[in-house]
Amino acid sequence: MRFAVFRLSFCALAVVLSSCSGIGLESKKIDYKTSAASKVPTLEIPPDLTSPTRDDRFAVPDTAGKGTATFSAYSGERSPQALAQQQSGVLPQVDKARIERSGNQRWLVVAGTPGKLWDQIKDFWQETGFVIKLELPEAGVMETDWAENRAKIKEDALRNLLGKVIDSLYSTAERDKFRTRLEPGLEPGTTDVFISHRGMYEIYVTEGKDQTKWQPREPDPELEAEMLRRLMVRLGSDDKRAAAQIAAAKEKPADRARLSRGNDGAGTLEVQESFDRAWRRVGLALDRVGFTVEDRDRSKGLYFVRYVDPEVDGQKKDDGFMSKLAFWKASGPDPKIKYRIYLKEVGSSTTVQVLSFEGGVDQSETSKKILSLLYDQLK
Structure with a gap:
């Protein structure tokens, strides 16, 4: 009987919370939470260190080079226009970034x-x-660690109630990571x-849905664009201007690759x-398809790369999008080969070839597959 009363009370509470959850809340499209054990917190200013409002009644006018001080000059220095001009000199509203x-x-x-960025x-x-x-x-x-987009978790009363207490009960079946070059x-x-x-x-691999495995999914260019927009804002661009630049960066005529x-x-x-x-x-394409650039020599036109086995990277091998990268399944090469x-x-074009790590032209099937993957990104 007590259990029935408790259950009824809990359901009633859930209904009330669900009715409140839809009022004045704006859903977020991106809300990442890292899958690592620890997260570096952002710095916050302690409340007791907040600067008090300045009182200008006892400010001493600047008389350097003038010899005398007048009330009119003092008032002019304290006017809203003068203060705005001083602030604009400290924080100029100039975009430091643009989209290509x-x-x-x-x-x-x-x-x-x-180095400065x-x-x-x-x-x-x-x-x-x-x-x-x-x-x-x-x-x-x-490169970041894997993280889940918490914004993809469906919001409801039960999620809002239990998620604050036992957040690990709720997770998504997707993970993302980003590489910045x-x-x-x-x-x-x-x-x-x-x-x-x-x-x-993450997918189920058994009928009883008691075992899962992780497999790669295709890179998301629109998600990359959103991160670029957010980075623009972080570097000082206005939010609206950053969004407008992302939208205005129209696709140029298709670059021909053969x-x-x-x-x-x-x-x-x-x-x-x-x-x-x-x-x-080519550097961005290598990042997208899963290669790690260990070194590079631009003067000689060389990227020194190796492919990261998904199992070594904390994931399991798959039969999905990037399974064609598992060269060792068919031809046998060690995935650690560089x-x-x-x-x-x-002339006006650029040729791309795959060489062995010793420097000779690689004529293997692996080389053809690498070029095919790069072609898919560059065509």
Whole structure:
């Protein structure tokens, strides 16, 4: 009897909460929570350190170079117009970033060097809810840990009630991670910032739904664009202006890319772009399809890469989107084998080839699959 009364009371409470939950609440599209054990908290100013409102009654007028002080000069210095002008000099409202787009790839062109932007971008990811898993400043690469988008959890009275007490009861079947690449910009004094997305989703592997596995899902260009917009705001751009730039970055005419095979049997990917632009786009494409760039030599047109096995990266192998990356299933190579991606400018276009780590042209089926994956991103 007591159990029935408790159950009835609990249901009534849930109904009341559900009716209140729909009032004045705006759902968020992105609300990440890292899957790591710890999260670096954002800094907050303690309440007892809040600066009190300044009282100007006892302020001493600035008489440097004047010799005398007048009430009219003092009043002019304290006018709202003068104070606004002083503040505008401290915090100028000038956009430091803009959006560029080519095909389904977008990136930021930001004023400043990669070294000066590094800490700001790191703070941005931590404030968004991620833990930084990989930092390679010398390669200009930063990568987050896997995290779930809590905004995809359906909100209801029971979720609002229990989620605050036992939050681990609620989780999504999707995880995301992001890699940020910083390249010196084509314009002096600027940096190109690329953000690439990788996603996983959980599926049941038994009829009884007692076992699951994680498998990759396709990169989401629109999610990358949203993160670029948020980063623009974090770097000082106005929110509305950042959104307008994302919308205005219309897709340019499709960049032509063509796969071919030479007389020696080696595959070649030809990109109808200059070396500078092709270099940046190939780097982003490598990030998207799961390769780790361990080093690079732009003067020689070389990316030194290896593929990260999903099982080694904390995930299980799959038969989904990126299963074709599991080269070892068919041809047997060790997934730890490293490759060189070689770019060479030929006239107004750029050729891309896969070399062995020793430097010779790779003619294997693995090489053809790598070029095919890059072609899907660059066509």
